[in-house]
Amino acid sequence: MKRLEIKDIEKCVGCGLCMFACSRKFASHPEIGNSSSAILPVSLSGFERGATVIFCKACSEPPCAQVCPTGALKPKKGGGVVYIERLCIGCKYCVEACTLNAIFEREDGKIAVCIHCGYCVNYCPHGVLEYREVKT
Amino acid sequence: MRDSVLIIDLNDYTYEIQSRPDLFEKWIGGTGVAVQLLREHMDPKADPLGEENVIVFATGPFTPAYPLASKTVAMFKSPLTGNLGESHAGGRTATSIANAGYGAIVIKGASEKPVYLVIENEKVHFRDGRVLWGIEDSLIVGRIIAENESGRGIRTMMRIGGAGEKLVRYACVTTETYRHFGRLGLGAVFGSKRIKALIVRGRGKFLPSDPKRFREIYDEIYRTAIASDAMKKYHLLGTAENVIPLNELNSLPTRNLTSAKFEKAEEISGEALAEHNLGRRIACSHCPIACIHLAALRIPYENEPYFYKTIMVSYDYELIYALGSMLGVGSREGLLRLIHRVECYGLDAMSTGVCLAWATEALKRGILTRDHTIVELSFGDVDGYLKAIDYIYEQPNEFYRNLAMGVDHASDVYGGKDFALSFGGNEMPGYHTGHAAHIGFATGLRHSHLDSAGYSLDQKVTELTPQEAVDRLVAEECWRQVLSSLVVCFFARGVYKVDLISRAFEPLGVEVTEDDLVRTGEEIYREKLKLKLEMGFKPEDMRIPGRIFEIQSLRGKLDEDFIREAMNYYVRKVREMI
Ligand code: SF4
Ligand code: SF4
Ligand code: SF4
Numbered sequence: 001m002k003r004l005e006i007k008d009i010e011k012c013v014g015c016g017l018c019m020f021a022c023s024r025k026f027a028s029h030p031e032i033g034n035s036s037s038a039i040l041p042v043s044l045s046g047f048e049r050g051a052t053v054i055f056c057k058a059c060s061e062p063p064c065a066q067v068c069p070t071g072a073l074k075p076k077k078g079g080g081v082v083y084i085e086r087l088c089i090g091c092k093y094c095v096e097a098c099t100l101n102a103i104f105e106r107e108d109g110k111i112a113v114c115i116h117c118g119y120c121v122n123y124c125p126h127g128v129l130e131y132r133e134v135k136t
Numbered sequence: 137m138r139d140s141v142l143i144i145d146l147n148d149y150t151y152e153i154q155s156r157p158d159l160f161e162k163w164i165g166g167t168g169v170a171v172q173l174l175r176e177h178m179d180p181k182a183d184p185l186g187e188e189n190v191i192v193f194a195t196g197p198f199t200p201a202y203p204l205a206s207k208t209v210a211m212f213k214s215p216l217t218g219n220l221g222e223s224h225a226g227g228r229t230a231t232s233i234a235n236a237g238y239g240a241i242v243i244k245g246a247s248e249k250p251v252y253l254v255i256e257n258e259k260v261h262f263r264d265g266r267v268l269w270g271i272e273d274s275l276i277v278g279r280i281i282a283e284n285e286s287g288r289g290i291r292t293m294m295r296i297g298g299a300g301e302k303l304v305r306y307a308c309v310t311t312e313t314y315r316h317f318g319r320l321g322l323g324a325v326f327g328s329k330r331i332k333a334l335i336v337r338g339r340g341k342f343l344p345s346d347p348k349r350f351r352e353i354y355d356e357i358y359r360t361a362i363a364s365d366a367m368k369k370y371h372l373l374g375t376a377e378n379v380i381p382l383n384e385l386n387s388l389p390t391r392n393l394t395s396a397k398f399e400k401a402e403e404i405s406g407e408a409l410a411e412h413n414l415g416r417r418i419a420c421s422h423c424p425i426a427c428i429h430l431a432a433l434r435i436p437y438e439n440e441p442y443f444y445k446t447i448m449v450s451y452d453y454e455l456i457y458a459l460g461s462m463l464g465v466g467s468r469e470g471l472l473r474l475i476h477r478v479e480c481y482g483l484d485a486m487s488t489g490v491c492l493a494w495a496t497e498a499l500k501r502g503i504l505t506r507d508h509t510i511v512e513l514s515f516g517d518v519d520g521y522l523k524a525i526d527y528i529y530e531q532p533n534e535f536y537r538n539l540a541m542g543v544d545h546a547s548d549v550y551g552g553k554d555f556a557l558s559f560g561g562n563e564m565p566g567y568h569t570g571h572a573a574h575i576g577f578a579t580g581l582r583h584s585h586l587d588s589a590g591y592s593l594d595q596k597v598t599e600l601t602p603q604e605a606v607d608r609l610v611a612e613e614c615w616r617q618v619l620s621s622l623v624v625c626f627f628a629r630g631v632y633k634v635d636l637i638s639r640a641f642e643p644l645g646v647e648v649t650e651d652d653l654v655r656t657g658e659e660i661y662r663e664k665l666k667l668k669l670e671m672g673f674k675p676e677d678m679r680i681p682g683r684i685f686e687i688q689s690l691r692g693k694l695d696e697d698f699i700r701e702a703m704n705y706y707v708r709k710v711r712e713m714i
Contacts, residue, residue, distance in 0.1 A: 013426040015419035016231065016289075020200060023341065030351055032201045033235050034290060035341035042289040045282055046313050047418040048430050048448035054289075107257070107340050125362055125424035 001078045003058055004039075004116050007130040012051035014041055021123040022114075035107040038114040053128065056080055056102040056114035060136075064094035064103055064113070073113070078136035083113050138197070138239045138342065141173065144253065144260055146329055147187065147245030151260040153238075160239055161646075165196030166623035167222065168660040169240055170211035171667055177242055180670035184215035184321075185303060185328040187246035193233060194240040196623040199422070200231045201342070201350070202357050202640060204628040206420040208233060209620055213671065214320040215328070216305040216487070216542050217561030220668045221320040222582050224620065226420030227312035229336070232292040236338030243329070252295075252333040254285060257340055265332040272298025272529065274310045274482040277333060287337030295333035296323045297482030298529050303327050304540040306487035306563070309334075310479070314428055314450035315420065318484045319584060320562060345645030353640050357631060362424050366627050370427035371417070375453035376406030383461075385595070385690040387569040390461045391515045392493035393557055393683050396568040400466025404456050413468060415448055420625070427627065433472045449476045457566025458489025463496070464515030477522055481529045490563035491543045492524055498552040508535035508550075544679075554682035559583045560673070568684065570594035570691030572605050575702045578678045579609060581664050586626060588613040594691055602702035606709065610661070617660035618653050666714055676707045 022037040024030035039055040058080030065073040065081050072087035073094055090109035095101075104112045118131035139160040144151045163169045170192040182188040191212045198205035208229040214221030233241065237257050250265035271277050274297030281293055292311055299307035300323030307323025308316045317323075326332075344350035361367060369377060382388045383401035390398040402408060406429075415432030419425065430448045437443040449472045459465065459474040478485045496513040498504040506512065510533065511523040527536045538546045543563055547556035557564040559577035565585035567573045572590035580587025588609040593600075600608070616626070624632045632640075634650045641648045680703070685694050 013417055013419040013428075014421075015423055015426060016228075016421045017203065017424060019289075020203075020422055024351060024354065027351065028347065030344065030347050031341040032344060032350075033339075033341040034200070034231075035235075035339055040289045045279060046448075048313070048416055050416075105339070123358065126426070 001134065001136055002116065002118060002131055003134045004055060004114060004118060004121065005130050005132055005134070006053060006128065008128060009051060009053065011126045012041055012053060012128045013126055014043060014047045014051055015125070016041055017123045017125060018053065018120040018129060021120040025117055025119040036112045038102075038104060038112040039120055040104065054100060054102055056098075056116070057100060058116060063097040063099070067093040067097040069093065080116060081113060083111070083115070085110060138234060138237065140238050141240045141242060142238045142255065142260070143177075143242045143244070145245045146243065146247040146251070146331070149247075149262045153258065156239075160197065163660065164618070164621035164656060165239060166194050166207075166209040166621040167211070167617055167664065168621035168656065170194040170209050170222070171660065171663045173240055173242055174211050175667055177244060178213065180667065182213055184213040184218060184221075185324065187329070189213050189325055189328070191243040191322070191325055191329075192240060193229070194623070195230045195233050195238070196621060197644060197646065198622050198624060198640065199234040201344070201644060202354060203361055203422050203424055204357070204631060205622060205624050206230055206423045207620075207623045207625055209623055210309070210317045210322050212322055212325050215303070215324045216321040217583070219560065219671045219673050220581065220664070221322065221325075223317040223319045223322055224623070225309070225311050225315045225317045226423070226625065227315035228292040228421040229294065229311050229315075230623065231421040232290060232336040232338045234338065235290065235340045236336050237340050241336075243331070246329040247331065250330045250332050252281065253331060253335065255334070255336040256287075257338060265330070268332045269301065269330070272301075273480045275313060275480060278310070278313055281333055281335065285335055285337075287335070290339055291335055291337035293333060293335050295482075296326045296331075297480055299481040299483045300324055300327040302529055302531060302540070304483060304528060305542050305545075306484040308482050308484045310482050314418065314430065316484075319486065319582065321484075323482050344643045346643040350643035353643055357636070357640065358424065360631050361628065364631055366630055367425050370425050370627055373406035373410055374427050374429040374451070376409055376429065376451060376456055378453045379405040379456055380407065382567070382569075385569065386688050387567060387591070387690045388461050389457060389557075389564070389566055389568050391464045392462065392497045392555055393568060393687055394497070396687050396689055398461040398464075398466070401461065403466050404460045404468055404471050406453075409451060409468060413472065423625065425627065431468075431472050433469065433476070447476055449479070451475060454566055455485045458486045462489045462493045462566070463521055465518055465521070466516065467518070470518035473518060474521055474525070477525045481525065483525070483528065486565060487542065487563040488525065488528065490557050491528070491539050491546065492521055494543045494547065494552065494556050495524070495539060497555055498550060501552070503550055503552045504535070508533070553679075557681050557683060559680075560678065564681075567591035568687065568689045570689050571602075571694055571698050571702070572600070572609060574680065574684055574694065575605055575699060575706075576609050578680060578703060579606065579675070579706050580613060581661070581668055587616065598691075602698050603705045606702050606706050610709065614657045614661040615654070616657075617664070618657040621656075621660060662713055665710065669710075669714065675703065675710055678703055
């Protein structure tokens with residue numbers, strides 16, 4: 001299956017285009033802003049020291065799904081999670097559970113998590129991200 | 137459209153959020169809206185360093201919808217010129233303010249004790265700033281707050297260094313370490329209000345009215361941007377790429393403009409910096425170009441072998457001019473040290489460089505003595521300048537107290553007016569290309585090269601009458617009001633052409649024709665001009681420094697009559713316009 005991966009983190013300029021792209025990823029209801037973004041480029045205390053781009057790494061035993069009390073997060077075959085928004089009660093246990101801090105709080109109290117759709121890769125101007133086939 | 141205005145009052149630590157569709161529908165955003173808000177909230181006769189001064193930050197309707205709408209406009213009364221202050225910065229300011237849900241932020245009053253403000257969606261926190269006050273290095277202030285506050289990646293962190301606290305009239309506000317509300321002294325206004333820092337963090341969403349069209353237009357802008365010349369030009373060498381061409385064109389002000397050619401231009405050029413020092417490139421939020429160039433400067437410790445510190449220093453053309461050629465500094469290491477020092481204190485590099493260049497010449501001519509300057513100042517001597525920058529911040533004697541008020545003021549006190557290079561009280565930018573550049577500095581409502589780009593007119597058009605020059609410059613400035621109301625980066629002006637702007641509004645549910653845009657630009661210009669006149673701007677009294685007529689430029693020696701005629705025509709034009 002295909003996954004969002006980091007190709008070369010040293011080239012990240014912190015532009016956040018990936019973050020804004022993630023908000024637009026659904027053709028039927030693209031959003032402007034960052035509320036639903038599931039990817040976050042951050043600096044190492046200033047971009048001069050480099051960057052980290054935070055997003056779900058698609059664990060095979062996702063702790064976020066384990067702590068979800070309503071079944072809104074379910075382990076996906078091949079790694080990562082499926083998010084069933086309807087079931088989410090906004091408890092944020094998953095936010096606590098993810099070691100990478102890769103679950104983000106939305107403006108409406110629910111969450112955003114990467115679904116590995118690959119949309120953001122098309123908007124990283126500097127080749128930091130890639131969307132590639134991985135063995136699971 | 138996003139139309140919320142957050143109004144903060146530091147006198148009683150309150151805030152309110154107003155919905156102002158009227159404002160944003162008529163005046164777009166950015167500059168257009170800021171002029172109106174300043175007019176509503178401030179008496180034009182306000183003391184720039186009094187609590188009655190007001191700061192407005194305004195973003196535009198394309199933030200964060202489209203790439204390159206990456207700037208914020210700050211408007212205030214300038215303590216440097218005593219007139220309208222307007223300064224633009226990138227970094228993460230615009231997207232953070234927009235994601236927090238605001239179109240504009242107004243800050244009134246003054247805090248009794250030092251504070252720092254944290255703004256988020258629908259909330260403002262007034263935080264105790266007493267511990268941070270007195271930390272003169274703005275880089276350190278940034279690090280402390282970064283550790284204390286949440287919102288990594290989605291926040292902007294504006295702050296002042298020691299220069300702002302000490303009310304140096306050309307202190308800047310630094311944001312995200314390497315971007316600045318640089319010009320006209322916003323840092324001193326922060327200082328006078330005892331605001332050490334302003335953090336805005338935002339997570340929000342807006343919905344386009346036409347989702348399909350929105351993604352199409354986005355893609356069009358994105359593709360145009362990454363294929364554009366600007367992308368290549370500014371991504372590769374940054375604005376520093378202008379050093380060599382301007383030098384070759386006899387247009388690079390050198391040693392207080394006693395020459396417009398610098399024999400060491402090569403060494404401090406964008407090419408040389410890229411080859412020897414470039415350490416990293418970074419971008420403003422939502423900008424694919426990434427024009428911010430950081431040099432890695434490795435400094436050995438004198439008495440400790442094999443012990444180095446490596447600091448990252450952001451450089452741009454303007455800094456290379458002001459702290460390089462203008463001071464006769466031709467060593468990259470020296471230049472980067474000077475930039476770093478100015479960065480730490482939070483000083484405007486251009487004003488600092490021009491002030492020091494004037495002081496150097498005045499000392500040489502005997503107008504000043506070592507009693508004034510304390511250190512020896514001579515062109516090319518980096519150590520002397522490093523010390524003098526400390527003194528501009530510390531203000532150990534009357535001379536430095538005066539120099540901290542700008543070159544116009546210092547030359548009023550000590551003389552040497554002819555070679556005090558400022559226009560309307562604002563120290564000159566680095567373009568001695570010809571008449572149009574200088575007319576632009578004099579007539580531009582910010583007295584900035586970015587107002588009307590006279591330097592570019594000088595390079596493109598050779599035969600212009602004074603009247604034509606003024607008309608072309610004012611027309612350009614009117615159009616730029618649209619760009620700075622949107623607020624898109626000026627480097628993207630080739631991308632955001634009038635028809636694209638009009639189309640880009642559509643999926644956001646706003647109908648604006650190309651004619652509407654052009655007309656609104658003119659109206660904003662007029663409104664800004666009116667406000668400036670109310671604040672006491674007298675174009676008929678504009679001082680043109682005599683020095684500019686003595687030195688060869690790209691257009692040869694400049695003609696005093698030409699500029700006088702242009703100014704007379706401008707004065708008449710102003711009367712007609714209002
Ligand atoms: S969100 Fe975190 S815990 Fe959940 S699958 Fe992704 S990386 Fe693993
Ligand atoms: S792969 Fe899709 S869901 Fe994941 S960060 Fe990119 S756009 Fe968002
Ligand atoms: S789009 Fe690419 S360069 Fe920009 S922040 Fe994201 S990963 Fe970094």
